[in-house]
Amino acid sequence: MPDDLLPLMLTGTIETLYMITLSSLMAFLLGFPLGIILVITAPNHIWPLPHLHNALGTVINATRSFPFIILIVVLLPLSRLIVGTTLGATAAVVPLAVGSAPFVARLIENSLKEVERGKIEAAIALGASPLEIVGKVLIPEALASLIRSMTLAVITITSFTATAGAIGAGGLGSLAIRYGYMRYRDDVMIATIVALILLVQGFQWGGNLLARSIDRRRHQFG
């Protein structure tokens, strides 16, 4: 085993984890409120605003129709504006977060839409305000589904970080391109693939565990 493999993998993994954590956090901060607004502004929901609903839906669909690599290139000027550079892991966080937020919003929307109409009506009948319904009914009722959605989002962001690596973001994706592909280092290629698989498996496992524990508590035999 070449002696540079381990340090390379270590820095690559740390950079990737850094990008995943920061961009997931920011993507959730942006996407969560958007998802909630999408749900509650729908016709017949608790805060119907059809124009806002449709406008938001259109914007989200538009950003989601970009291939991710194009989105990164388009958003790089934003990185320069916020972070001061277009290179490195921190610069990549901007397009990663902004690019994944619409996807997160749709996932959150789908989870919250699963909450039965009858439960929402019960809350309305008891005099709850839209904000109380979001905080006390929609989110808690959809919690297991929300966690599954967020797991999927983190996994998607993981694959995005690898793509971002191809254009100078650093991390495992960058290793695979610079060493595995350009320098024919099969050991680096294989190691990055294994590391990415382990990361994704880990996220899936953690997410499932959390979601199942909620289901089990509520349903006893979940």
Next chain:
Amino acid sequence: MLKVTQLSKTYHTPSGKIKAICDVSFQVKKGDILGIIGFSGAGKSTLVRCLNRLEEPDAGQIVIDGQTITGLQGKPLREARKKIGMIFQQFNLFDSRTVWNNIAFPLEVAGWSREQIKERVATLLSLVGLDDKSDVYPAQLSGGQKQRVGIARALANHPDLLLCDEATSALDPRTTQSILELLQKINQQMGVTIVLITHEMDVVQSICHQVVVMEEGRIVETGAVEAVFRRPSSATLRLFGQQKEPIKANQLTNRADYQEVNSLAG
């Protein structure tokens, strides 16, 4: 207590207009139980859901305890709803909350203090006979127990009016009877006015004071239960009558499950 005047509601669907209720007027005295009876699609749910404005009526007026409910918006509407309890055929409990927290929900929304909530929930749990189920989630309850939680939740904030949309239709006859006894007890002990939808004549005859019979969105017959049932004039009541012999008041007490029912209802 409740006065409904010339209420109408039309649904606009892709396949056309549906006149769900049409020019409906009636009154309920404070402390009475009103039964609304009619076949499926007669407009019963629409009518009751207009009373707390889950549905928006197109025309007409609803006055509850001197307050005009039609026309309220935003916070005043939410405040009015806090004094109108509702129970549902499908219970609509919050699966994310324990029995205790389900009953506490309307009190949290109404801004009660932690201490007040504790005391009130304990009272309600024993009223509905679920003291031992306080920390259980709804998924682990039977249908009858779920409806008891629904009733406790609806009554928590001391409503003046309780709306029941086929509250017993998802339950077996025996559980139905115990829930009806509970509603009757609540009506008698707490003086809560109740509007109750049903498609079972037994239900009306066993606990209602007053009845409204609906057909195709209109009231076709109304009055005191005894008077209406003595001389039914509508097709609906005649058809209902043919279906099965109504239970007479004294038959109820002779039923085998009455003892259990009675002990549950206290």
